[in-house]
Amino acid sequence: MMQILENAQLKELNSFGLDVTAKQLCIYHSPDDIRQLIEQTGGIVGKRILILGGGCNLVFVNNFDGLVIHPANSYISIVSETDDHCLVKAGAGTVWDELVAWAVEHNLGGAENLSLIPGTVGASPVQNIGAYGCEAKDIIESVNVVSLTDGSVSTLSNADCRFGYRDSAFKHELKDRYLVDSVVYRLSKKPQFVTHYGSLSGEIEKLGGPSLRTIRQAVINIRNSKLPDPKVTGNVGSFFKNPTVSAAEAERLLAQWPDMVTYPAAEGRTKIAAGWLIDRCGLKGYTNATRTAGVHTQQALVLVNLGGATGSDIMAVARHVQQSVADKFGINIEPEAIIV
Numbered sequence: 001m002m003q004i005l006e007n008a009q010l011k012e013l014n015s016f017g018l019d020v021t022a023k024q025l026c027i028y029h030s031p032d033d034i035r036q037l038i039e040q041t042g043g044i045v046g047k048r049i050l051i052l053g054g055g056c057n058l059v060f061v062n063n064f065d066g067l068v069i070h071p072a073n074s075y076i077s078i079v080s081e082t083d084d085h086c087l088v089k090a091g092a093g094t095v096w097d098e099l100v101a102w103a104v105e106h107n108l109g110g111a112e113n114l115s116l117i118p119g120t121v122g123a124s125p126v127q128n129i130g131a132y133g134c135e136a137k138d139i140i141e142s143v144n145v146v147s148l149t150d151g152s153v154s155t156l157s158n159a160d161c162r163f164g165y166r167d168s169a170f171k172h173e174l175k176d177r178y179l180v181d182s183v184v185y186r187l188s189k190k191p192q193f194v195t196h197y198g199s200l201s202g203e204i205e206k207l208g209g210p211s212l213r214t215i216r217q218a219v220i221n222i223r224n225s226k227l228p229d230p231k232v233t234g235n236v237g238s239f240f241k242n243p244t245v246s247a248a249e250a251e252r253l254l255a256q257w258p259d260m261v262t263y264p265a266a267e268g269r270t271k272i273a274a275g276w277l278i279d280r281c282g283l284k285g286y287t288n289a290t291r292t293a294g295v296h297t298q299q300a301l302v303l304v305n306l307g308g309a310t311g312s313d314i315m316a317v318a319r320h321v322q323q324s325v326a327d328k329f330g331i332n333i334e335p336e337a338i339i340v
């Protein structure tokens, strides 16, 4: 019988460290658990549910008045290999960075640039996590899912997942229909190193030149120097998406602010660094009146729980940041974090 915990604490299950509860919480180990859950509850689909990995990209504005399913199936195994690559399967509950460390130890390439991204393997296809010029979609071979309707198991190909920038079909037509049980990654025995991004190549040189180990270490060093550790200061990484504007709008903005940080985007549009916009509003280090929540002092894109913040405190800071950016630049910035 699947155990359902009532009024369960979620403080340890969200990286903002918000002190919230779930009406019900189930710990998932295998597809059998979903079948049992469906039998016990008379069906899950249509009810208020949340699949919760590490909670590293979520803001709980209130206690969660529904059923939380938390995958805890943690394993890494080799499915098959050739001279060139290795197919590696990992359970959804595996800590993402443990998989990256395992791959590097086994001289398998493809995940090293994604070192130290907080969260679980199960969220990696949902979010199409990315950093330093690489994305999960580049190494995902297939995703094994469990239907929340009937507990049946099926496999989705990389194409089925319709990956986009921090986006996938799991956030759209597959949302609340499937739980990611495990992911198969295609890791290379003859990796092509991706070292051009930002300050990565300089850091790699300091460590003796490119190898899987030095790239992983360089990424870890840079991330540790830039981003607050959620175990110390609650946060979800980048809180806002980088907005895109039309070419004409970009021209107007660049005429007024020539040092605005921009990148070319799809369909001739221009992406603007949201961190630059927030910084230029003078909001680095901003805190709310009660000093429970604010903007990180080093990274304008990161909102932080300074101690005892509620989800509402975080959202009030987020609204202040959005309003300030809209007032100064006429640009709307949207949260990347999922508001629950």
Ligand SMILES: Cc1cc2nc3c(=O)[nH]c(=O)nc-3n(C[C@H](O)[C@H](O)[C@H](O)COP(=O)(O)OP(=O)(O)OC[C@H]3O[C@@H](n4cnc5c(N)ncnc54)[C@H](O)[C@@H]3O)c2cc1C
Pocket: 015, 050, 051, 052, 053, 054, 055, 056, 057, 058, 071, 092, 117, 118, 119, 120, 121, 122, 123, 124, 126, 127, 128, 129, 130, 131, 166, 170, 178, 179, 180, 181, 227, 228, 229, 230, 235, 236, 237, 238, 338
């Ligand atoms: C300090 C910091 C730095 C970060 N840096 C980066 C970065 O560089 N790049 C980046 O891409 N992200 C980054 N993030 C965001 C975060 O790490 C990723 O979004 C990560 O994938 C979240 O994993 P999680 O297990 O915590 O997912 P959660 O936050 O628990 O869930 C995220 C979404 O995935 C769904 N989900 C989770 N598990 C499953 C499953 N098994 N089946 C179906 N749906 C599921 C949830 O329902 C939710 O919609 C950062 C976060 C922090 C705190």
